[in-house]
Amino acid sequence: MNELKKLINKGENGDVEFKEILKKDIHLNTDRKMGLASQLKYRLLEGNGSARYIIGVRDDGTIRGLNKTEFNETTEVINKIAEDIGAQIVETKTQTVDGKKTGLIKINSKSNQLEHLIIGTAGHVDHGKSTLLGAIVTGKPDNGSGKARSYFDVQPHEIERGLSADLSYGVYGFDEKGQPIKLKNPLNNQEKSEVISNGVKAISFVDTVGHEPWLRTTIRGIVGQKLDYGLLVVAADDGVTHVTKEHLGILLAMDLPTIVAITKTDLVEPERTKEVLEQTTRLIKKVGKVPYRIKDKKDIQTIINKQNDVLIPIIKTSAVTMEGIPLLDRLFYCITPRQKQSQGPFRMYIDKVYKVTGIGRVVSGTVMTGKIKTGEKALLGPIDNEYKEVKIQTIEMHHHRVEEASAGEIVGISVKGAEKIDIKRGMALCSPQTNPETVKEFIADIVVLNHPTKIEEGYEPVIHIETISEATKFTDIKGDYITAGEKTEAKLKFKFNSHYVHKGQKFIFREGKSKGIGTIKQIIK
Structure with a gap:
């Protein structure tokens, strides 16, 4: 019995994935492409950076077989998906099984491309959002008195006096084998830089505010950044509140796929956690979505196989016992950022403005479309209904100097030529090719x-x-x-x-x- 036959008989598991046939006009569109990318990342994670795809085989293991054209097109689609997530095909074998042509494609991760996933956190005040993020980013449990939260209690303007754009609570990443790169001290700029320079994927958490009077700030955090996902926290002791409903409504209004974390499960009896899970399930169904409990890594595979905006994963978590944190790590690694408009002219809306000694004016925000390189010229405005030409001096992402900023990245950009301009939030920085107009x-x-x-x-x-x-x-x-x-x-x-x-x-x-x-x-x- 040949190698392929043995693998087919064992079925899909671990690093092995079956694909019947893939077509460029169907499987390379945005939705299907994202699902296939997440699926491949899951298989790479299961195989410690290596995956095996068997093509010409149905999900149930029956042999379909492929002709030469179908084989080449399916291989081409898999190659494109692999390239998009920083992986590469290292071997392709064709074999005949039961008289039908099939193929074995081996794929390995490579570490020369950083993928950036931006997650906007939301939820009622005191529902454990900052504490949960502290546990995720550091990999260390909270002591029950807010030790994990202390990393994120510092106001952003107090820690963001440098060039970098840290619009987020925190950042951590993953290496080429899919293992989390945790930070010993999330306020250490060098550690953040190492995530960008050494990782293959970075996860940024964008700050939103749980206090009801500051809803405007919450909306800015969700609407103003190019978010990929929303992470809604619901405390097991407090349950679903009117602010929970408000924040979920904002996330869904912006068409953001959302994940729900039930926090503080260590503080209550299992019956109370079950009750809050039922509250959350009813709320999700009420807004026309499908709740899906994640209990183990097999559930994550189901989520990524059916990746869409309808399913909302729900995970029980505790920053004290670390319940659910490894599952969130795995989910964050597997899910794929939303399609970015990398083509077209550069556009970025300004969220914050700094004046840095020795550098000058620095603007930060999320790149909406296109790319920009250091040394290039851009337009800043509108300023009295006009745009001022400026020069891009330096670009940094989480305190790591880069030469280029691309769509979907949170960056800080120092600009030359804007020394006397009153730069305000809401202004745009864009390439001259956009021919920007002022709109009233x-x-x-x-x-x-x-x-x-x-x-x-x-x-x-x-x-x-x-x-x-x-x-x-x-x-x-x-x-x-x-x-x-x-x-x-x-x-x-x-x-x-x-x-x-x-x-x-x-x-x-x-x-x-x-x-x-x-x-x-x-x-x-």
């Missing part, structure tokens, strides 16, 4: 999520687009008015300043407890 009015499709009465012409909520936060007036509404739960088209006008916005951008608007979402449909010049 636009037409959008909107949906009202919550409002006590009807919204009419003249309504003035605060709108959040990327890092822009601006009072905006509804100058015209199709059908004259709109109420909660309805969808319509409206014309909106920024009340004070013009901004750089474009067709297709999503936004959230709010005023008191009234909230809605929208998508820019047309720019009014």
